Amino acid sequence: MRAVRLLVWLAGSALCVGMARAVGPVDQPDLIKHRAIVYFATAFVGLTIGVLVWERRPDSRTGLLLTALPFVEVLSQARWIFWNHALPVTIGFASMSLYAPVFAHLILSYPTGRLTTRLDRVFVAVVYAYATTSALLFLLFFDTRAPHDRYEIECWDCALPLTHVAWRDVHRASHVLDLTLLVVAPAFIGLLIRKLLRATPGGRRIELPLSIAAFAAVAQLLAHFALNGSPDSPWTDTPWFWISIVVSLAVPLSLGVGLFFGRRARSAVADLVVELQRTPPGHVQEALARTLGDPSLELALWLPDQASYVDSRGAKVELPAAGPHRAVTVLGSSDSPVAALLHDPALLERPGLLEAAAAAARLALENERLQAELRAQLSELRASRARIVQAGDDERRRLERNLHDGAQQRLLSLGLALQLARAELGAEANGASSLLVEAEDELRAALDELRELARGIHPAILTDQGLGAAVRSLAERSSVPVRIVSLPGERLDESTEAASYFLVSESLANCAKYAHASTVRVSIARRNGNAVVDIDDNGVGGADATRGSGLRGLSDRVQALDGTFLLESPVGGGTHVHAEIPCAS
Amino acid sequence: MRVVIADDSVLLREGVSRVLADEHFEVAAKVASADELLESIAAGAPDVAIVDIRMPPTHTDEGLVAAHTIRRRWPDVGVLVLSQYTETEYALRLLEGGEQRCGYLLKDRVLDAGQLASAVRRVGNGEVVVDAELVARLVDRPRHGSLLDELTAREREVLALMAEGLTDRGIGERLFVTPKTVETHIRHIFAKLQLPEGAADNKRVHAVLTYLRT
Numbered sequence: 001m002r003a004v005r006l007l008v009w010l011a012g013s014a015l016c017v018g019m020a021r022a023v024g025p026v027d028q029p030d031l032i033k034h035r036a037i038v039y040f041a042t043a044f045v046g047l048t049i050g051v052l053v054w055e056r057r058p059d060s061r062t063g064l065l066l067t068a069l070p071f072v073e074v075l076s077q078a079r080w081i082f083w084n085h086a087l088p089v090t091i092g093f094a095s096m097s098l099y100a101p102v103f104a105h106l107i108l109s110y111p112t113g114r115l116t117t118r119l120d121r122v123f124v125a126v127v128y129a130y131a132t133t134s135a136l137l138f139l140l141f142f143d144t145r146a147p148h149d150r151y152e153i154e155c156w157d158c159a160l161p162l163t164h165v166a167w168r169d170v171h172r173a174s175h176v177l178d179l180t181l182l183v184v185a186p187a188f189i190g191l192l193i194r195k196l197l198r199a200t201p202g203g204r205r206i207e208l209p210l211s212i213a214a215f216a217a218v219a220q221l222l223a224h225f226a227l228n229g230s231p232d233s234p235w236t237d238t239p240w241f242w243i244s245i246v247v248s249l250a251v252p253l254s255l256g257v258g259l260f261f262g263r264r265a266r267s268a269v270a271d272l273v274v275e276l277q278r279t280p281p282g283h284v285q286e287a288l289a290r291t292l293g294d295p296s297l298e299l300a301l302w303l304p305d306q307a308s309y310v311d312s313r314g315a316k317v318e319l320p321a322a323g324p325h326r327a328v329t330v331l332g333s334s335d336s337p338v339a340a341l342l343h344d345p346a347l348l349e350r351p352g353l354l355e356a357a358a359a360a361a362r363l364a365l366e367n368e369r370l371q372a373e374l375r376a377q378l379s380e381l382r383a384s385r386a387r388i389v390q391a392g393d394d395e396r397r398r399l400e401r402n403l404h405d406g407a408q409q410r411l412l413s414l415g416l417a418l419q420l421a422r423a424e425l426g427a428e429a430n431g432a433s434s435l436l437v438e439a440e441d442e443l444r445a446a447l448d449e450l451r452e453l454a455r456g457i458h459p460a461i462l463t464d465q466g467l468g469a470a471v472r473s474l475a476e477r478s479s480v481p482v483r484i485v486s487l488p489g490e491r492l493d494e495s496t497e498a499a500s501y502f503l504v505s506e507s508l509a510n511c512a513k514y515a516h517a518s519t520v521r522v523s524i525a526r527r528n529g530n531a532v533v534d535i536d537d538n539g540v541g542g543a544d545a546t547r548g549s550g551l552r553g554l555s556d557r558v559q560a561l562d563g564t565f566l567l568e569s570p571v572g573g574g575t576h577v578h579a580e581i582p583c584a585s
Numbered sequence: 586m587r588v589v590i591a592d593d594s595v596l597l598r599e600g601v602s603r604v605l606a607d608e609h610f611e612v613a614a615k616v617a618s619a620d621e622l623l624e625s626i627a628a629g630a631p632d633v634a635i636v637d638i639r640m641p642p643t644h645t646d647e648g649l650v651a652a653h654t655i656r657r658r659w660p661d662v663g664v665l666v667l668s669q670y671t672e673t674e675y676a677l678r679l680l681e682g683g684e685q686r687c688g689y690l691l692k693d694r695v696l697d698a699g700q701l702a703s704a705v706r707r708v709g710n711g712e713v714v715v716d717a718e719l720v721a722r723l724v725d726r727p728r729h730g731s732l733l734d735e736l737t738a739r740e741r742e743v744l745a746l747m748a749e750g751l752t753d754r755g756i757g758e759r760l761f762v763t764p765k766t767v768e769t770h771i772r773h774i775f776a777k778l779q780l781p782e783g784a785a786d787n788k789r790v791h792a793v794l795t796y797l798r799t
Contacts, residue, residue: 401644404639404644404669405639405644408669408692409594409596409597410596412597412692412693412695412696413594413596413597413600415693415695415696416596416600416601416603416604416695416696419604419696419698420600420603423607440696443696444693444696447693448693451669451670451671454669455670460645460669460670461670461672461674461675463645464645464646465674469674472673472674472798473672473673473674475798476673476722476723476726476798477722477726478726478727479727480727481726481727481728481729484799518729
């Protein structure tokens with residue numbers, strides 16, 4: 001590709017030099033000769049900047065369009081300079097109208113080289129169609145040797161375009177086409193303003209110099225049109241010649257200045273360095289967004305352990321594919337990235353700014369990355385804690401079920417068998433019979449114990465009927481009178497129900513054992529997406545959650561579900577357990 | 586009396602069936618699931634269906650659900666639910682289908698042939714049965730400043746028997762007093778506990794159990 005660009009540049013330069021020299025032999029005043037040199041030198045500058053931009057940003061179409069612009073300009077002059085050769089005349093006519101569409105395409109697609117909105121695409125297509133029509137008009141029907149032509153050239157040795165078909169008076173049609181420029185030019189200005197308004201502040205800063213140059217070019221065209229009745233300014237008109245030279249230099253220069261010099265960028269980076277010292281962790285993204293002028297900027301931090309990008313909260317981020325609306329810049333080397341910036345593609349016009357900002361933010365980013373890593377680990381830890389609690393509950397449920405469906409059923413059948421055995425023995429063996437009665441009594445006691453054991457592990461009523469029924473059942477069994485203030489009527493999610501239930505169960509057990517309370521109040525209410533559990537007794541107080549495994553375990557269980565647990569137990573002031581557990585649903 | 590037995594454990598099914606046969610019941614069918622139970626009742630209605638509360642597929646409260654279906658579709662068939670749990674909630678759910686021809690008995694009672702037979706017979710005769718252990722726990726639970734303290738010892742006895750589902754005559758027989766006396770006791774109990782008069786007739790077991798658990 002580099003060879004292609006070099007070739008294009010050499011060809012363009014040769015063309016500029018050749019054309020400038022060719023003006024010489026023509027019998028023209030010196031004035032024209034000097035202006036030709038200035039004109040083609042301007043084109044050469046434009047060409048050179050265009051190729052450099054193309055070289056620097058090969059993936060953007062901007063460089064290509066910027067290169068095409070002086071080419072079109074230079075080639076269109078061929079019809080005057082080599083007026084008596086058919087090929088140059090044809091090329092000249094073919095390229096004379098192309099300047100406007102290439103120009104519009106370049107400006108509206110800057111900086112990505114892609115037209116992002118439908119309206120822009122339609123507009124540029126219309127302008128290309130306009131140029132083609134107007135070129136065809138001249139290529140097919142224009143004849144300098146025809147009489148009464150409006151240009152009144154009547155040049156008998158002028159060459160006809162190779163594509164000439166027949167003479168038609170193109171005067172009127174050409175004039176109508178010129179007048180359409182009066183609609184197209186304001187429309188272009190409107191689209192350009194729209195583009196600037198839609199850009200991010202950073203993007204606007206980048207687009208502004210070129211946009212001003214474009215405004216100037218269009219204003220020049222309209223002014224010339226208004227004053228002279230034609231959009232084309234001949235070299236003989238001194239003021240217009242210099243104005244048009246300045247304007248055509250302004251476009252490539254404004255682009256080159258933005259690209260090669262980044263004074264404002266450096267001062268912005270200096271501000272960033274200062275700002276980062278005051279930036280708390282987790283806010284580097286905002287600081288970068290401000291510096292680069294792109295509020296949509298997102299920071300993705302690379303975690304080598306997970307081999308993935310995360311945001312500052314530790315949540316996973318997928319890098320999007322680069323497109324016309326989003327660009328990705330990876331900071332650090334490609335095999336060990338530090339972070340990636342997801343940003344407005346306009347910022348790619350200032351790779352220097354991006355790199356400088358990233359270098360300035362490097363330490364802060366490293367810090368940010370460690371924080372994000374920590375947060376990712378924390379959220380993973382929290383999730384795994386909740387999973388462990390869940391697994392414990394599942395296991396308890398399974399155990400309870402197995403006790404009922406296995407051991408209990410077997411003991412019952414054993415009891416039935418003993419009964420039958422006793423019946424078979426009848427009155428014959430008194431001793432054996434009384435032994436059997438004893439065994440049956442033992443068996444009944446075992447069944448009672450088994451039932452209470454299963455209940456303690458995980459009551460079936462909690463699974464089947466929910467928290468309300470299960471807590472009421474606890475209250476029935478409590479040795480301290482329980483007053484139930486409120487219970488949820490609806491089912492909550494499994495983990496919340498289990499945590500609330502065991503909280504009440506353990507608190508009531510503690511109350512019975514240590515509190516010497518005469519009454520205990522239980523309240524479970526749903527508030528703001530939380531199950532709010534309160535258990536208050538009027539006992540002696542002095543309970544300590546850090547001592548004894550019961551309350552400690554409950555506090556852990558509640559916290560594993562991201563809830564809060566509070567124990568207040570002043571000596572002589574009763575015990576108050578308060579917990580808030582988020583409901584998953 | 587014709588009975589059907591539904592329990593997913595074959596050992597228990599056979600054991601209970603033998604105990605009841607010895608007590609002169611006619612065991613019409615022995616089934617392993619709620620669906621089979623409903624089919625067998627449709628084929629020939631028994632006097633009492635004896636239903637395990639835990640049955641396939643989820644082993645939670647299939648028995649209770651089946652009991653409700655039976656009571657709705659065949660009001661003349663009694664339902665005795667055998668349960669592993671001494672939970673008032675389940676007994677109340679059963680009673681919500683109407684206070685007749687139903688019972689909630691702890692499964693351990695199958696080991697006491699006399700108790701089991703008497704419960705089946707009572708249900709078959711249209712009475713209500715609530716397991717005595719469950720009632721005892723409710724009556725004996727500690728209370729603080731309760732209206733129950735106002736009751737005499739005899740009235741407490743009557744209250745407990747009422748909660749077990751016994752009729753006035755049944756209570757009288759247990760306590761060796763006339764039904765008339767029992768009626769007087771019950772009137773006093775309702776007045777002292779401030780229970781609504783209307784509940785005394787056909788919803789008294791539910792009313793008393795609800796009162797006792799709160």
